[in-house]
Every structure is written in structure tokens, then in C-alpha cells.
Amino acid sequence: MADFSLQNRQAEPLLSVRSLSVEFGSGAGAFRAVKEVGFDVEPGKTLAIVGESGSGKSVTSLAIMRLTDYTGGRIVGGQVLFRRPGGETLDLVGAPDETLRAIRGNEIAMIFQEPMTSLNPVFTIGNQIGEALTLHEGLNAREARLRAKELLQKVRLPDADRLLDRYPHQLSGGMRQRVMIAMALACGPKLLIADEPTTALDVTIQAQILNIIRDLQAEMGTAVIFITHDMGVVAEMADDVVVMWKGEKVEQAPVREIFAAPKHPYTRALLSAVPRLGSLKGEPLPKRTPVMVMEAGEPKQVGETRVQDTADYAKPILQVEKLTTRFDVGKTFFGRVTHRVHAVEEVSFDIYPGETLALVGESGSGKSTIGRTLQQLVEPTGGTVRFEGRDMNAMTQAERRRLRQQIQYIFQDPFASLDPRHTVGFSIAEPIVVHGLIKDRRAIERRVHELLEQVGLQPHHAKRYPHEFSGGQRQRICIARALASDPKLVIADESVSALDVSIQAQIVNLLMELQERRRLSYLFITHDMAVVEKISHRVAVMYLGQIVEIGPRQAVFENPQHSYTRKLLSAVPIADPERERARTRIEGEIPSPVRPVGQEPAIHRMREVEPGHWVAEEAERLRGAA
Amino acid sequence: AGTVTVAIALDPGSWDPIDTFVVDWSSAANNIFDGLTARGADMKLKPGLATSWEFLDNNSRIRFKLRENVKFHNGEPFNAEAVKFTFDRLLGPEGKKGPQQSNYNSIDRVEVVDASTVDFVMKQPDPVLLTKLAGYGAMIVPPKYIQEKGDDYFNTHPVGTGPFKFVSYEPKVSLTLEAFPEHWGGAPKLDKLVFRMIAEANTQIAELQAGRIDIATLIPFGLAPTVEKDPKLSLISITGPTVVALRLNTQNGITKDVNVRKALIMGIDRDAIIKAVLLGHGKPIASFQADLSFGYDPNLKPLPFDLAKAKQMLQQAGVQPGAPIKIDFRGNDATFREVAQAAAGFLQALGLKPSLQPYETPVLLNDIIPNGKTGEAWHNAWGGWTFDYDNTAYLMYHSGEKWNPYDKDPKLDAMLEKQRSIYDVKEREKILQEIARYVADNALEIPLYNQNTIYGVNKRLKNFEPPADRRFRFTDVTVE
């Protein structure tokens, strides 16, 4: 494979990976996860590695630090040449353990994807940051603490002094990820490897973290290897991009070139699938567009362009009025409730047949709770829900059961939502069996096969277990299961958020296609504004348990009224390196919906700014903060 | 000079003579206390704190002449008042709380004649009273000491007139005594005597092998060879008071029939069991008593082992092959577990279907036997500490007794009651022998054996006269 890295640069690379191959297992069970990958990283620059899930991005990054040794992996070929601060260049592949330990955390540091599990829950923040300092710089406990405090201030964590003595679980995800960054940068590494550092975070928090990494990089001159599958993030962060596919590097180029002129078919397919915010500007209805997928190594166009004119606004199928759901959390010894989570407060909206209503908002804003309340998984505290005109409160037990057939729910994590111990055929058949839709066993089997085909799978897949499928296939299975009971309304809760972009695009298309074919209504819950733009007829924006803005998609996206909607939209990274990075500084954490009993939140009044477009009246305070 | 350490199985909990009835109490306390009479290692009765006695008033009054110049360990003098105090206490409310009183109920009261003479006024004749005075509840206790210190204190800090005096007691661990040089029988040769409570036989043997105890008292026969093999140790095996029988259920099951019962006796090769399971440490018996026992009849011979005859008798009695026969026994008796299996082996050879049911001792004694819930047979081991067949026979065969849940035989009852009112030794012996013969004729039990008392003893012990009843007296013992 050609090595582009030295083409027209004169600076000596900090890190030079050459034909690196990594294998898991041995003998007949051996599996090569990374195949002869090579690239260079220059001091102070950012190299992004992109590629779909399982393409070997993480393994490559772990292999650089020789951490694959601990996961059962073996480097079976290649070199990892690292220029140490002293000037000598060392091949980490053959380096003794002692040397490696001196480099890890000191000269090369790493940040991982999951801020929730990257910090050891039983040690304080200060202890964990100080550890590397005492180890590599020989600081004593007091000096380490002082430095740790400085570092926390550097990553813009307020109240650093107190934070040092807190434990990870007392921090929010965004704060933890900042702690991780502080920890990684503690010894002033020359190279920082960030493996999807923002994937698990909200968009506004993601924007904050990206800013911090960029600022610190500029300040300390650190080179960064940035692993991500989000092309928007790539466009914002990277100088150079490496594209990986099935364990191989298929393309490497400066970021503008990749976006402007992708050479490898896979890169082209990848870029075609990336949803771009603003691509439907001026169009009132959602639109299906074809996606490129790789088939047998060749890109292939699937799907068609089609305007999704499915909604029928004569009579709503679902009417939600002043829905309120609260959870008791704090209790005194005698069982008296002291605190409540005000997850959903007096939320009202309608959904019409054939329509997709998107529910957007950040983590904890109450989106899922609405979905779960509608699906009777959670008991509402107040409000009314009418399905086809009938009040759910007035329904009999049997009617409520029937409702579970007519409303279906698709969860975010398709793997977690399939019982690992049953075949997918069993899972798909389950709604049919429990609602007694079909009695004959063979007929059920036929129906399962039919459903599998409808979502683009093979009938013989019915006999397999969930772990034998890829993420995208699993989500198709979940959709097939949701369709099995022939529902009218489907609640899709972050159903595409965990998927690779190309898979995501396919699933979105599948959902839209099914909507057209079956006149399904969707309540589409997500935090991804770009996907919302593509799929929804109308949008509702939630903040702290209340809807702050609701209206037709075009109105909300092109004429956002509420300051929170605007903040949300501006935080979305745009997959276009040419675009000016107009960054509004977004600071602060999302406030908590937990309140002491008796302190009810104020309910916003809504006003109609244009037909069907309602916005909450804002308090001055909130407007100022945004 | 020197110390001797003895392992006993149980801690009686109190060293007060009137509180307990376990042999282990005697093993230790026989060195602290003296009775009016005493019994030597040869089991012969001899004077103790009384130098002589005579029967007066048609045997209803016994006059004891007391030994003079005897002192309790605390310096208190021993005299007639002490004797009266002892028996008033035993027969009064204090004695009521314990198990000893009933042994001495034949005594009406004790009268002081002078400082060194007392009279026992009897309620009813008691031919074994003199033997009973040599042990247990009749041990003489110091009146002043008990009145001053109280009963509870006395329980754990005993004072007597015996050759050793109390030093310390740690419940469940040990009792330590030291020599009492002013003992009337002469100063003991040892300095110190320690009794350690060790309930597990294997542990006693291990301690003996390790040289940390000098005498082990709990030795299942299976462990005897281990002691014999050890050059530092000797195994002492002497005829003891314990007899073992399989008592039979005469009310239910195949054992209802006397011929069947006889067949069972003849079908079990008791000699083989003694040889193989007891390793020879026992003797066959014909009645439920040892040959040391008063009432023993050397002419009464056990039914011989005769398998063919037994089988034939069973057939004649109409017993079906495979008829069940259940034997209840104490589960914690390691030796009898084997004996029972051996016996069952013979019963099987007779074509019967034996089964063994182990019980926890209290359950067997409290419930199964008194309430007549036994199987066809049950295990009965009997110590007979008075060495008088009366004590055994009355409890075993008189109707209404706890140990006799099944038989109501007026003829037997009459004989048992009659011998209790007779002081004439010869005549009483005759009746007792008659009783034994009657019981044997009716085959009320399968007499198995009289098992030896065995001790494992460290060879450094000299002049140790092993008593058959485990009531040691270490006055003359010396160690190397």
C-alpha cells in the first residue's frame, strides 16, 4: 500500500506507523483486525482516523501504545516509530516493558470514548490525576495536587479545589471527560490519542470538549490522533484524515482534499451517507435520498429520491395533553418523599397519521420518559393521552393491552433490547404470539420470514442469536419486531444514534419507506439535529422536561425562535471543512430536573409565532445565559 | 512430684456432688471428695470417712463411726455435723434441683449422735446404700464453706476432704488440682493433677500420642491398636461395668414372639463380634449385667450361636424372609455403629431385612424409648455403677419404668419388688439370679457383651491402678 505521509511535508514526523498488523487469537481462530496500516503524525497536528465500526480504529490506537498486549492481541508485523523528547527514535513494537511504561501517560497519552467508565469509580479525581504525575515526574502528593488543580482549571472546570476530592460518580459525563483530558495532559505528552472522546456526549457538551482539546493543543503543541466516526467532527478538528475500512487504510489526505475529492469508493460512500444540517433548506417536507453502500468492495447506490408526503392532518392519531411524569427519588426514613425528578412537565402535542414528529433535546430533558409513558412502561403523574380519540385513562385493562399492539417502541441499543438467549425469530414472533394475532405455528413462521425480508434480511436469519448480527442488522430486527404486531404508531427512541452513518442512512430510509407503505406515524426521539432534518415533518424541542418550541420542521430549523433551539443548532458540527467555524462559546452544564418537593418548576406559556409554530415564553435569565 | 493430665470427655459444668450424674464428674471429683465408704480399684467396698458401721433397729438405722482429725481443704474440720449437713442438703430443697436426690430417697434423715458418730434413719431398706455412699451425691461437703460462699461459688470452687484440692477450673477446658498433703490417707505423691475435657476420641488419642495427656479415657475399640502400637503408650483393658444389649420390642413386629426373639439371639454370633469389633476387649453375657455385679449367676449361660437352628426357629414361627427388623441406636457411639452393623449382618444372614436408625442421645432417651416408639430392637448400654443387678433390673423390667416401654409382667414385678425389701444377701442374690433367668427365658433382650473399660496410658505413669468404673484415685500414682 502506498504511503502518502511524507509526500510534501518537510517536518519530521513525531510518530510513524509502518505496515502495522495486529492479530487476535491464534491458529485457525486467528483474526487480523489491523492489516499493514501506516501513517505519520506530525508534531502539533491533528490526524483523524475515520471508518465504520469494527474497522480497526481502536485496535490501531491501542497498538501504538502496545496496549493490545493486554487485550489478547498481538502485533504481527510493522513498526511504530516514535520520536522521543530526547530526539532518538524508538520502535515501540520491540520496546521493553519498562520503556513502554515510561512513555505511556508521559509522552503518549490517551482518552477513551466512555467518560462514564474511563475513571476508576473508587478513587478521587485528584488521586487519579496525580497518579501519573507522581509516577512520571516524581512529584510528591502536595505538588501533584497543586498541579492537578491547575490542570482542572485548564480544562475549564469550575471549583477545581473541591473537585479534586470528589469521586467520578459525582460528576456529569461532560465533566468526567474533561477530567480525562486533564489526566491525559498531566505530563504534557507529545502525542494525545483520543478514541471517540465525544461520541457519548450531548452536542453542546461535545462542542465544549472539542474547543478545549483544540485550545490545549494550540497551547501545548501536542499532536493528536483523533478517532471518530463523525465526519462533522473530522471537518472541525483534523488537519489530515486516514480512512480505515475492514482493518486496512484505504485513503489518507489532508482534510479538505478528503471532503472535496474523496478517492476511494468507501470514502465516497461514507461521505454520501453523512447527514448534513441544512441540506433540506427551503423544502417543507422530509425527503428520502439514495445512499451509497459498499457491496463486495464496490460502492452501490440504493434507494430513490422521494418526498415523504405521507402525513394526513385531518384527525390526530395521538393527542397528548399536559402530560406530566415525575419520579420520586429522595425519601426520608419514614418513606416521605423529599425530592422528585420532574422528567416531564405538562407536555402537550399531537401526532397525525403518517406523520413523523421528532422530539429533540439533550440528555435528561425527558424525551425517553415521554415515549415510555406513552408505551405504558411508566405511569404518568398527570395529563391525558388519547389514542384515536379514546382516553387512555378510561381504557380497560384489555384495551390497554391492545394499545401495546398498536403502539410499538424501538429502543436505542438494538443489542440490549434483544433477549440474548432467544433466537431473533423467537423475538420477532413474540408480539404475534402474545397478542394472539396468528395461531398457527407455521403461519407465524411465514410471517417472521416475511418481516425479515421487509427489513432487508434473509428468512434463514430467524434461527440466529442476536450476537451473531452486526449493529445495523440488529436494529433491522428490532424494527421487524415492532412491525410484527402491525402497529399504527412507532416510537423510535434514539433508534439510529448508535449506528454507523451509512447504516444510519439506510435505517432512516427503511423507516421512511415503511412509513409510506404502511402509513405509520413516528414519534422520533433523538438528539441528532441532522437526522431530524431528514426524517421529520414536525419537530418538538425539549428542555428540562418541557417543550420549548414545536412546529413544522422547516419553520423550526430555518426560523428558530427559542434561544435553546438556536444553541442546539449551532452546536452541531458541520461536515464541511470549508465552512467558517463560527463558534459561539457554549459554556455551563445542563441544569438538573431534580427538585425538592414543593418546589414545582414554572410552566412556560406558549405563543404561536407563525401557523403551527409555537414557542415558549422565555425568562430573561435563560435568554441571557444562552 | 510431677503432674498427671487426664482427658475426660465431658465437662459436668458443676463440681458439686449433687448436681450431676456423669461418670466424668467422678473421674475427677473422686480425688477432691471422700464418701463415708469408699471403693477401691478392685471394686471392693472399704471404709472411707467412716471407719466402721453397724445396722441397728432391725436394719432401719445405720450407725457410722467417723474418722477423726480429718480436715477439709479449707481447714474446716470434718465431723458429724458435716455429714448431717451433706445429707440434709442432698435430701432437701437444694438436692431437689438435681438428679442425685432420687438415689438416696431411702434415707429418711441423718441424726448426729456425737461429734464422730452419726445415724442414718432409713425410710425403707436399701441394700445398695453402702455402695452408693461411696460416690456421687453422698460425697461429704464442707458446711461452713458452702454457707459462707454460697452454692454457685461452690459449684466452680469445690472443697472436699480428698487427696487433691481444687486450684482452678476453666469451663470446657480443664480442671486443675494440687496435692493436699494433710489427707487422712497420706499425702499424694503427685504435685498436680489436671483434667482436660476432650470430647472427640481422635483428639484424645492424638493428645496422648503427643505426650500432652497421660490418660485417655475415650477410646473407641477401633482406635485401640493405634495406642497399642505406640511404644510410649500402653493400652489398659479391664473388665468394666458396662454391658450392652439389644433390647427387644415385645409388643410389635416379629419380636412379639418369644421364639423369634430366641432365634435372633442365637442368630447373632456374639463371640465373633467381640473378637472382630471389640478386638477382644469384652466378654459374652447371658444377662444384662457384668460378672462384677451382685446377682451375677455364673451358671446362666448365653444361648449359643447356631445359625441353622435360628433359621429353623424363625421358619417355624412363620417369619417371612425379608421381614423387617429395625434397630435404634445412639448415633454418636462409634463402637456401637460398627457392632450394630455386624449384628445386622448376622440378621441378614438369617434372611431378615435389618435397618439401623441412629438417634441423637437425648431424643432416644427422652422420646423414642420411654414412649415406645422404637423399632423391633434398640441399643441399650448400661453402666451399673453400683454393681448391683437390682439397679439395672428394676429399671429395665419393672412395668411403668422409662426403660421398659413394652412389658407388663406381674410375676417379674413381684420378684423385683421383693428383692428390694430384703437385706439378707444370700436370699437377695438368689432372687436376682431368678430374675435374670426369667428374663433370659423370655428373651426380653439380646445380651451382647460386657465391654472392657479401656484406657490409653503413658508408660511414665507408675503405680497406676486402673479402676473399672473410671473413678480414679491418684493418691499413690507417681510419674517418671
Next chain:
Amino acid sequence: MAQAAPASRRRFRSFELILGVALTGGMTLAVLFSGFLFPDGGESMDLMARLLPPFQNPAHILGTDPLGRDVLARVIVGGRISLVVGVLSVLGAVTVGTLMGLLAGYYRGIAEVVLMRFADVQLALPFILIAIMFLAILGTGIDKVIFFMIVAQWVQYARLVRGSVLALRDREFILSARAIGVGNGRIIFQHILPNVLGPIVILMTLNVANNILLESSLTFLGLGVDPLIPSWGGMLADGRTYLQSAWWVSVFPGLAIMFTVLGLNLLGDWLRDFLDPTGQTSK
């Protein structure tokens, strides 16, 4: 993500499986056919041939016991009782305990409170002491010993199952089953039960061993079952008198217990993995 198991581990797995099957299967076969092999049930006694040492007499390969019975025959016949006690008690306890644990964990509320307090009380009662009292009241016997073990052990399973159910209850696949409209009964038995089976199997195999040994301890304390019916535990307890003079009396039943325990646990480990189609939990 499905991760390929290292080949070395898989090889060991199959080695474990083979060993487990060989040990357990061999033991079970021997026990099943003990009636053919030893029609006398190991009961023929020969007081003249007591305590013959092993490997010297072809008629008594493993020697004889204090009553001259063949140790080999008794070891093999003895497996019957030991396995029956071990297996039945575990099956009983697992059935009761799993059911209670499922109900308590799933429905919470009063059922759970009662179960947990019950468990507290049982944990605070020293097991052997209660065994003694229990058997003193009920009398001894195989059925009673088994019954007691069930009474004593079901709480273990109930606790374990309840814990797993609590962890599973809020898992997404349970939620999604409920979202589909699956009823409680089906959720408990179709979705929760199969997912708690793994740890149950492990506890079961450990407890079979435990219970075989418990029978031995009861015999040691004089509360065992009919000594005429040979059992490993009983032989082990009775053999303690002969440890210095005739080791074979207790060592061979001890080895039998050991092989069975080993075999059962190897099988249990394997079964747990087998029950888990994802191969994720294999440890």
C-alpha cells in the same frame, strides 16, 4: 462485540468438558450399574477378613473395612445415596429458591421484604446447630436430611435469583418485551429465567459437593443416615477412627467425592457457557 475466544482457552474448555464428562459419567454409570456389579450391595460382611489392605487381594482390590466388607463395592454402591442426597437436595432447593427469588425480585413489594427478612434470619442461624435440632425433632433419615438441606439452602438460590432479577428487570430487552405487551408470567419464565440460569448452575454444582459433605458431617456428629446403606459421607466419617491404622477405609470414599465434585463443577462451568449462546459470560 463478539470476540473470538483465544484458541488455547477453547482447547482447555474441551479438555475440561471431556474430563468433566468422564468423571461424572463414569461415576454415574458405576453407580447406576452398581446393582449388577455388586449384587450384595456391598453388604456382605466377613469378620475374619477385616481391614485387608488394598491392592493385595484380587477379591478386594481396594481392601476391606472394619467389618470385612469390600471397600470398592461400598464406594460404588455408596455413590447411590451420596448422589441422591446431593442431587435431590439441590434440585429441591433450586426449584423453591428460584421461584421465590423470581417472584420477590420481579414483583418487589411485600414478597421481597418477607424473603429478605427470612434470608437475614436464616443467615444468622448457625447451620450445623440448626441441623442438629431439626433432625432431633424430625428424626434422622435420608428423606429428612434432604428435606433439611432444601429448607436450609433455598434461601441461597432465592437471594441469588433475586439479585439477578433486580439487575435484569431494568435491562432494555425486558423493557422492550413489556413494551410489546408480553405479560408478567411470560417475562419471568421466558426472558428472566433463562438469563439467571448461569449463576444458578454454578451454585448448584458447588452445593452438590457441599451437601455430600454435609451428610458426612452429620454422620460425624452422629446424625447421619442408616449406616447399613453405604454412603461416601458415612464411610468418610466412620473411617476417621482408622486413619492411622487403615487409611484406605476413608481415603477411597474421599477420592470418590473429590472426583465427583471435580467432574460436576467442570460440567457446571461448561453448562453455564453452553446455556449462554453469546459466549460472553464465559469466565
Next chain:
Amino acid sequence: MAGFILKRLLQAIFVILAVTLIVSFAIRLSGDPAVMLAGGSNITEKDLQNIRQALGLERPFYVQYLSFLKGLLVGDFGRSFMGGTPVSLLISKALPATLLLAFVSLLISIALSVPLGVYAAVKRGRWPDQLIRILSLIGLSFPNFWLAIMMVLFFSISLGLLPPSGMEGPESFVMPALTMGIILTATNVRLVRTSMLETLSQQYIMVARSKGLKDRVVLYKHALRNSAIPLVTYVGLQFGSLIGGIVIVERVFNWPGMGTLAFDAISARDYPVLQGAITVLALFIVLINLLVDIAYGLIDPRIRTE
């Protein structure tokens, strides 16, 4: 926190009440102490009545139980039927012996099972792992009395190193504690191994490694502390069965502890001693579980702040 303690206290009281009630009732069902006191002696029903009267056994059960509870409130367990020694005195001698033994056994088991379990987890699937697992299973295959006797034969009889029984110097702890320790170790090794495996697959372990920490630090600082949570729970649960096992080990080693006390009390149907012993043992088990809960908090800050 106060609420938590109050709740645990109420639970403890409930447990103690239930335990004492069960035990008091069951022991009365199972036999008569008067008969036991009398042994096999020549005793009439009237004499038995006298003894029962003296022991206060003729009163109805609930009266006996209430008076026992009343005594409990002032720390008076009554007196032994065998010789009238105050039960509290017997317990005060036996309890330290047992607790000491139990703790030494636990320490031994932890000292053995933690390194072995960690090592097995690190070597997962390879031969040291297999060996440790098979050894632990073998450790589960022996009844404790058998192990105990074998140890005596080896260490005391063959080697003459250790006293076969009794509680004297520190050397007398070796065998009893080792016997119990080995049996506990057998189960704990598996537990440590499993929870270590779970922990080792966590992201923060990789993070710790990426900092350049030594293996030892990663394993024993970062991983073990997290794996300790199930271990601590289990050790708390084990305490009950530990006490159960102690009955037999104490008997073989003639250890003057609570096991011996309670066992002898059952054999003699000495109600006050048994009731007292079980109450105290139950109290300890409850206390240990409370300590376990507190230990949780120390190990895991997530629980502490709840």
C-alpha cells in the same frame, strides 16, 4: 445515614427476635433437659418434675420466652442448667476464642485467595488458571473434620510440631485456622477470579495502563479495590456458615469456643446456654453484616454518598 443505621437496627432486632424465638421453640420440642441431667439414673417421674420445677420449665412457653427476653434487655442470659454457671460467663470465655479463630481463618483465606484469584484471572484460560481452579475444587471436596484430623496426624503426630488441640499459644491457632481457611479459600478463589475478570475488562483498567502504571499497581490498586465489593459481601454472608463449620472444627481441635458451647448445650438440652449462645452468634452475624455494609462504603464511594 442516621436513617440507615436506624433501619439496620430495627432489622437487627427483628432478626434477633426471630432467631431466639425459633431456637427457643425448637430446642423445647426436641428434648427435656431434666432427663438429660438425670442421665440414665434411677429417677422417677416425680423427681423429674422437681428438676423441671427448679429449672422453671413447668411454665408455659411464652412465659419462659418472655422472661428470657427480659433477661436479654439487662444482659442476663440466665444460668446453665448444668451446674448453674451464668451463661454470660460461659459466653465471655467462649466468644473471644471463636471470634479470634474466625478472624484468623478469614485472614488466612483472604491472604491465600486474593493473590491466587488475581493470578488466575490474569492468566485466564492458561494452565496456572486451570491449576488454581482445579485445586480450589479439590479444596471443596473434603469435609472439614477429615481435613482437621489429617492435619493433626501430619503436624502433631508425624512431625510433632504443633499441639493437637486446645487453645494455648499462637501455635495452637495454626491448624484450626488453616482447616477453616483452606475451605474458605476454595470458594473465595473462584469469587476473586470471577470478579477480577469482570473488573479487568473495564475501561478504567486500560486507562490505568495507558498512564504507564506497573502491572502490580494496576492489579492491586485499581482492579482489586473494585473487585473487593463482591468479595466483601460474600465474606459477610460466609460468616454464618463459618460459624456453622466452626462447630465441627472446634470439636476436633477441642477449641473452647462458641461452637463447642452451643453443641454441648444442644446435646445436654441446656436451654439457657443454647439460647444465649445463638443469640450472641446471631448478633455477631448481624453485626458483621453491618460492618460489611460500612466496608462497602469505604471501598465504594458510590455507596457512601447515597
